Amino acid sequence: MNTNRITVRYAKALLELALEENTAEQINNDMQLIGETTNISDFMRFLENPVIVPSKKQAIFNGIFKEKLNNLSFRFFKLLTENKREIYLKSIARNFNDLYRKHFGIKSVKLTTTFKVSDTLKKEISDIIAIKFKSKVEMSEKIEKEILGGFVLTVDGMQYDASVRTKLKEIKTELLKA
Numbered sequence: 001m002n003t004n005r006i007t008v009r010y011a012k013a014l015l016e017l018a019l020e021e022n023t024a025e026q027i028n029n030d031m032q033l034i035g036e037t038t039n040i041s042d043f044m045r046f047l048e049n050p051v052i053v054p055s056k057k058q059a060i061f062n063g064i065f066k067e068k069l070n071n072l073s074f075r076f077f078k079l080l081t082e083n084k085r086e087i088y089l090k091s092i093a094r095n096f097n098d099l100y101r102k103h104f105g106i107k108s109v110k111l112t113t114t115f116k117v118s119d120t121l122k123k124e125i126s127d128i129i130a131i132k133f134k135s136k137v138e139m140s141e142k143i144e145k146e147i148l149g150g151f152v153l154t155v156d157g158m159q160y161d162a163s164v165r166t167k168l169k170e171i172k173t174e175l176l177k178a
Contacts, residue, residue, distance in 0.1 A: 011098075024103075033068065034073070047086045107155055108140075122139060148164035151163065152166075
């Protein structure tokens with residue numbers, strides 16, 4: 001079976017249950033935390049280790065996330081370990097977050113600049129995008145000195161690149177053509 005289909009099915013089932021239990025926002029936050037944790041290679045090795053029995057994985061998982069996650073997230077992880085699907089947790093968390101945003105009409109926006117942007121400017125950008133797309137906006141910020149100046153704005157995979165680095169590359173290309 002296609003692993004993407006597996007992860008989407010689990011994510012959809014979790015979202016449906018979270019909606020039924022009115023805990024969708026909390027579960028979304030849980031899946032974001034779990035997604036960040038799965039970026040730690042030791043944690044992924046722990047999940048992928050077939051020698052560790054499911055009950056031990058559940059106990060360790062519960063110890064790591066004690067008082068940080070909703071009970072539904074713990075029950076969901078128990079289900080994953082019992083079905084030997086815990087290795088897909090990272091993808092399930094990512095798919096859940098995507099499905100959550102889609103369900104609630106939230107646009108994912110990433111703003112990349114060379115400096116920390118003021119809260120006022122972030123709010124202005126969020127408001128413009130919210131009006132343009134008639135949706136809520138979830139913005140993340142990234143500081144990247146390599147773009148030299150300007151900004152790169154990514155909205156649900158579409159990118160507007162107004163960085164100095166890109167403008168310089170365009171000028172270089174034009175000069176080399178001449």
